[in-house]
Amino acid sequence: MKKAVLWDMDGTLVDSEDIAVEALAFAMKEAGLAPPRDLKERVVGRSADEIYRYLVETFGLRADPGEWEERKHHHYFRAAGALRGYEDAIRSWRRLDAAGVRQAVVSNSDRAIVDVNLRAAGLVRPGLITVARNDVLYGKPHPEGYLRAAYLLGVEPHECLIVEDSASGAAAAHAAGIETVFVPHSHSAAPEGVRPLSSMQQLEEQVLALA
Template identity: 50%
Template sequence: MTPKAVYWDMDGTLIDSEPLHDEALVSAMKSVGISPPPDLHERVLGIAAWPVYEMMRDEFGLKLPFDDWIRRKYDHYLKHAPALKPREGAMEIFRDLQRMGVVQAVVSNSDRLVVDANLRAVGLVEPGFRSVSRNDVAEGKPHPEPFLRAAWLTGIDPADTVVMEDSNTGSRAGLAAGMRTIFWPERPMKGPEGALTANTAEDVRRLLGML
């Protein structure tokens, strides 16, 4: 059955922005003489800026204060953000759900300035559109607070919503919020127990009751 609301993770789920995040992070690391590990993408996927900073500080010896560090990453990211595109198949699903009257929102572990830049890049600056950034909550994903805030903002019971995620971190947050959670990774991988796994856009449509 089609849900009353769908809450989309942004980076990697709705928007193909993970490569730019990786590129910006690598640029910031190299600017302070840190060599990126080969598994960097897997280690930071779905993780908010502060825990990534803590990893850089504790494991790689980063000496910069957080504000100086994140400025280096965001200077690179925001410069290139206008060229971002939606994930293949995602915006078509979004617009079809919109036409069906399904309430939608973006729920991200990224900071507000990144969320707004990404939404502008793909044309999702619309009256009444709701989004939740890491700056809008006390606890980020995998805590359920970001998705529960989206439910409060949209006035939809969590039991009547679906969460769309590409990371285990975000999927755990959706499940903890009591929401049906579709795990749609960028490449096949095992999701958390309880999540519904989609490998293609057609799988997503089927799990959303659109087919």
């Protein structure tokens, strides 16, 4: 039985990736840039600061970092009413919580986005452990966020299981030395060494050693 489950947020617990990409595309158009058709594939899993650098280097973005984030947030929060948690993932979260399994959320999104998304998913509660991009020096694929979450939960990395949906998150998990699974609703193929779940029930069985 695993003592803790560390969850990615966007695309794993919350159906937010399309909203985030759409907000990014609107912001790019306002800045006079043409979003590529494969924008989602280019940015999913990346942190905001990494995406900013990518846009500066690849598309010639000239906006100040602070101004750019405000512009993106404006479009994102306008669409926040459409945010939803993935029902199967939220159900597994609640069942693991009821079984006494410690859980945390580790995201490449900043604090404002994390709070809005988890509120939309109905997961905000006192004492919830979350690690946003603002809370660490390095975002995914660096392992710092996941290692910090394990520390805050009071468990060792080998006692954890990470639930992810992106290659960047899987790389962070691998670097942290923590076993990782991919949610069945992931849009990305699970990298080598990461087991894709055929259902979220498999996660519950693995964590609770029911299988």
